[in-house]
Amino acid sequence: MTQTRRISIMGSTGSIGKSALDVVRHAREVGECNFEIVALAAGSDAEELAKQAIEFGVELAVIADESKLDDLRGLLTGTDVAVAAGSAAVCEAATRPVDRVLAAIVGAAGLESTIAAVRAGNDVAIANKESVVCGGRLILQEAKLSGVKILPVDSEHSAIYQCLGDGRALEKMTITASGGPFRTSGLEEMRGATPQQAAAHPNWSMGIKNSIDSATLMNKALEFIEAGFLFDVGEDKIDVLVHPQSIIHGMAHFTDGSVIAQLGAPDMKTPISFALGWPDRIPTGVDRLDLATLGQLDFEAVDQARFPAIKLARLAYRNGAAATTVLNSANEVAVSAFIAGKCGFLDISWLVEETLSRYLEGNMQGIACGTLEEIAFLDRMTRKMTMDILGSAKRRMGG
16 A cells, blocks of 8 residues: 555654654655655754754644744754744644644643644544543544544554454453553652653653653553543443553453453554554554563552552542543642652652542532633643642651
8 A cells, every 4th residue: 555644743852753753764665655744843852853844844843832933943944844833833733634643742731732633624643641631521522523533542542442343342441551660669669769760661662751650650540541531431441450561552351251452562653653554554663573582471460559540540530531630730740840859759649649639629620621721720720739739748848
């Protein structure tokens, strides 16, 4: 199959964005699919964005950080690439007519451009789990109105999507977690962990935020919620299983006792290529799976005492879209505080749990999160609450 497929990438200089461009390069080299890159958007790395824009001959390059506009413009002087900056420009880039928009902006900041892409009638390959956790119901509602497809990019949800078939007679689904760098560590070792140690993922190459989320298992908690929204199932239908080799990415269990699993080497280029190429499969250069060499696959239950994130995800999901937004926003603040040296590793989950508890007991539950404005308001309120909790804790400890 040789065809031209037009795509845009929101978050092109991040880990997922770079992997997606590797997929595009390989597909072009083998002549299987000719991807045409229409627009690229990045946060603040003007130099990398300019290199990508020139290599792929894009129509538009957008930098979210408006202070970097002159840098980007200078780097692209003499080319035919249009240049823009700011969040509104990122959203405009997402609305350009394409076959697929890859939504790979990290954090809740990616929600607005994802909604813009959907409302414009573009199919979306969604790699931004935080936007689904905060606005999953809104995204799916808008997708239904626009008649567009939402294709998962996270390896676990891509696996479930491939295993489900028509979805009939589904009993439950299982997403797997590697266990991260602290899978066998005790609480004392985890308490003293540095950001560098927490970001040292044993299997996957990711950005620092996702890597730290994997260390706390909050990444899996967010994926738990994402699975619930994307596949429209209750929390009792989703299991999380620790699988250190990261070979089985997801399983669908059916009422006749059958279990269908998707396997592959731990490389994000595989689910990215599936989402960009769907309904076709396109070749990638990823390592092929050799089970004989691997020898064995191991599984274990999540240790709730050391990794409370999954328990918190179940609690938030049971309490609705606003509670899942609170969980995500609190986590983003807590991870940023940990990276900045303002709290310890174990404090991340504690801050999320304390913020979620105060939300559930407090007076913010009237926010429906049915619009972008409501989601943004709750996000701001939650971030302030989490920072206040952190500040109070530091004052009590004399920090």
